[in-house]
Amino acid sequence: MDGSGEPASLSLHPIGTKLVTLTTPTETYVSPEIAPASVRLTRPKSSSEIADGIAYYELDGRPGAEIVVPIGMMGSNSVFQVFTFRNGELISVGAPGDTYQMNLGSSFWVFPGEGILARAMCRDGGLSLGSTEMPTPKQGHVIDFVSETSTGAGEASEWVVSGRRTVTPSEITDMSIGQTHFKCKDVRIKSLTGATTSAATTTSCDSSKDMSDAVRTAVLGLSTKNGWQWQADNADVSSLDPCKTLSFATTTIEMATNSSPVAILLFNKGKFVGPASTCFPPIKDVTSSGDDTVTVTYRYPNEGDTNAGMTGRATLTFRWDGSKVVKTGDVPARLTQLAGCAP
Numbered sequence: 001m002d003g004s005g006e007p008a009s010l011s012l013h014p015i016g017t018k019l020v021t022l023t024t025p026t027e028t029y030v031s032p033e034i035a036p037a038s039v040r041l042t043r044p045k046s047s048s049e050i051a052d053g054i055a056y057y058e059l060d061g062r063p064g065a066e067i068v069v070p071i072g073m074m075g076s077n078s079v080f081q082v083f084t085f086r087n088g089e090l091i092s093v094g095a096p097g098d099t100y101q102m103n104l105g106s107s108f109w110v111f112p113g114e115g116i117l118a119r120a121m122c123r124d125g126g127l128s129l130g131s132t133e134m135p136t137p138k139q140g141h142v143i144d145f146v147s148e149t150s151t152g153a154g155e156a157s158e159w160v161v162s163g164r165r166t167v168t169p170s171e172i173t174d175m176s177i178g179q180t181h182f183k184c185k186d187v188r189i190k191s192l193t194g195a196t197t198s199a200a201t202t203t204s205c206d207s208s209k210d211m212s213d214a215v216r217t218a219v220l221g222l223s224t225k226n227g228w229q230w231q232a233d234n235a236d237v238s239s240l241d242p243c244k245t246l247s248f249a250t251t252t253i254e255m256a257t258n259s260s261p262v263a264i265l266l267f268n269k270g271k272f273v274g275p276a277s278t279c280f281p282p283i284k285d286v287t288s289s290g291d292d293t294v295t296v297t298y299r300y301p302n303e304g305d306t307n308a309g310m311t312g313r314a315t316l317t318f319r320w321d322g323s324k325v326v327k328t329g330d331v332p333a334r335l336t337q338l339a340g341c342a343p
Helices: 036-040 047-051 212-220 333-339
Strands: 009-012 020-023 028-030 055-057 066-074 077-086 089-092 109-111 116-123 126-133 140-149 157-167 247-252 262-268 271-275 283-289 293-300 312-320 325-328
Touching: 109 116, 126 157, 212 247, 212 262, 212 271, 247 283, 262 283, 262 293, 293 333, 312 333
Parallel strands: none
Antiparallel strands: 009 020, 020 028, 055 066, 066 077, 077 089, 077 109, 116 126, 126 140, 140 157, 247 262, 262 271, 283 293, 293 312, 312 325
């Protein structure tokens, strides 16, 4: 990770003022302290809860990866810190644009959790911030940034706006790449200074691993439009297998009825890769097909149906193709109309 070609490890610390320690054969590097303002955050309960959401993305257009660490919630907002290894230091990457909130400080990336979907989107030479109103996205707005070397102590970058544009909402809402708030490809097989390293040695996998913390973190990141209160602690994890290429967990809202929304949370080898849909229509059933495929049958009311007697059905297949989830199947126009988006 430090470019030497030697093994390195990343340690996570959910308690205290420093979150990350990078250990190489010759040195130990510790992330900057978390600002006192972070006491307003609901912090993760354990290192595993942080680790399940950690990712390595090329965010600033420079060689080498940045470490994206989910550090908690502030109300319904998801909060991250981003670190990079540069010039022999593990340093913070400041928050761009509207992800910066003055009351927390520039080292916190804050994404809203209600009424809007905001994502940091990787692109060649820089970073874009996309946003669209939910639950029925009609237009997407994107601000492009380039990174300049920061003059601030302990920070890696300053972000400069290089353009603004309007896009189709699907450019922002497509969850086949990255995670809910980052539309980027994970580059963890590269070192943090850009040198390619060999992939990690395959180790045995424990299908019985407790995934409750990872599921809870995923549920807390779901949209709370319409006042929905998702059951973060009562999700169905019976079909979730951290050893499978693609598996799932499901949850619904408090005081659910037959027509209530259902969230299908997709996991690749135990890592959350996004919900199957961002509009969460009710389902008839969801099943795993082999190691890499999940099949979902959605329910919806045809003309004259009651919510208790929905006769409409739409079956979609979600398959992991090696780097992302690929969706296939026909979505009836009526389901799209009722759900507010195409599942």
